[in-house]
Amino acid sequence: MSSTVISRLAPTPSGNLHIGNAFNFLLTYLLVHYHEGLLHLRIDDLDGPRVERSSVEDIFVQLEWLGIDYHYGPSGPDELYSRHSQQLRIDRYHHTIEVLKKSGHLFACECSRSEIRQFSSSTNYPGTCRNKKLDFMKENQAWRVKVPEETIVSCRTLTNQKKNIDLTTKMGDFVIRRRDGLPAYQIASLIDDLEMGVNLVVRGHDLLASTAAQLFLSKCLKDSFFPAAYFVHHQLMKNESGEKLSKSSGDHSLQTLRLKYSSPSVIFQQSAKLLNLPFQDIQTLEDLKEVFLSAMVQNNRLMSLLD
Numbered sequence: 001m002s003s004t005v006i007s008r009l010a011p012t013p014s015g016n017l018h019i020g021n022a023f024n025f026l027l028t029y030l031l032v033h034y035h036e037g038l039l040h041l042r043i044d045d046l047d048g049p050r051v052e053r054s055s056v057e058d059i060f061v062q063l064e065w066l067g068i069d070y071h072y073g074p075s076g077p078d079e080l081y082s083r084h085s086q087q088l089r090i091d092r093y094h095h096t097i098e099v100l101k102k103s104g105h106l107f108a109c110e111c112s113r114s115e116i117r118q119f120s121s122s123t124n125y126p127g128t129c130r131n132k133k134l135d136f137m138k139e140n141q142a143w144r145v146k147v148p149e150e151t152i153v154s155c156r157t158l159t160n161q162k163k164n165i166d167l168t169t170k171m172g173d174f175v176i177r178r179r180d181g182l183p184a185y186q187i188a189s190l191i192d193d194l195e196m197g198v199n200l201v202v203r204g205h206d207l208l209a210s211t212a213a214q215l216f217l218s219k220c221l222k223d224s225f226f227p228a229a230y231f232v233h234h235q236l237m238k239n240e241s242g243e244k245l246s247k248s249s250g251d252h253s254l255q256t257l258r259l260k261y262s263s264p265s266v267i268f269q270q271s272a273k274l275l276n277l278p279f280q281d282i283q284t285l286e287d288l289k290e291v292f293l294s295a296m297v298q299n300n301r302l303m304s305l306l307d
């Protein structure tokens with residue numbers, strides 16, 4: 001990579017973080033470290049009043065426990081609320097949504113969740129309101145982005161390959177302004193990434209469709225920066241029965257693990273294991289770094305795992 005690598009940790013404060021979130025943070029941290037890049041902490045607190053302070057506090061406590069430091073971002077909840085919160089940037093998100101609306105990319109949608117379920121065979125929106133030309137100013141409507149048939153978006157992987165994602169099938173016309181009038185995650189995440197100059201995005205492969213949605217928005221906005229970013233869509237950490245972890249599953253929460261184990265070494269080991277790295281001797285973050293860095297230098301298999 002030619003320019004300085006800039007990435008971010010982007011936790012959502014909705015419940016306590018779990019070991020899967022820790023894996024994402026560690027991988028992001030390791031990749032940034034490998035590239036001698038810069039790391040932001042960005043807390044996705046778009047939900048505002050619904051965000052509980054304890055969830056915000058949990059993020060800082062767990063990052064400190066793991067030993068992950070970052071170059072930019074809040075050092076604690078107070079600094080988040082006063083300087084970094086997405087609440088403070090809401091006008092910018094709305095401004096961009098207006099730009100998209102004026103350029104004809106959006107439509108208003110009055111469907112309820114149950115109506116969408118009723119008419120769609122998948123979880124995707126069936127396009128009910130796309131041609132209704134509903135008045136944008138009416139209350140209690142979502143605004144959606146028109147995604148034409150067969151929209152394939154490609155993202156750039158770490159090894160400079162193009163990964164194609166079928167946005168039409170994976171997501172369809174997606175919400176950009178929610179029924180409650182708040183900007184949706186897709187636009188907030190994109191605007192923040194652009195403003196922070198993020199050129200490396202590390203996220204779970206469950207967010208592949210979000211990557212496609214955000215790249216599609218970037219194209220609608222005639223932006224050329226985001227399509228040049230590198231994307232890593234990593235495997236997800238699973239529970240004992242092979243299911244994706246959720247913020248409600250207490251056993252895997254970092255809070256529980258922190259009480260159970262004196263050191264986070266078990267988390268470092270699990271993370272190394274998921275990356276097919278030798279994990280038995282890892283005790284500290286420094287050990288994990290060492291194992292990861294030497295694998296990046298010698299081992300193309302690790303790169304293909306991250307692709």
Ligand SMILES: [Zn+2]
Nearest residue numbers: 109110111129
């Ligand atoms: Zn609709």
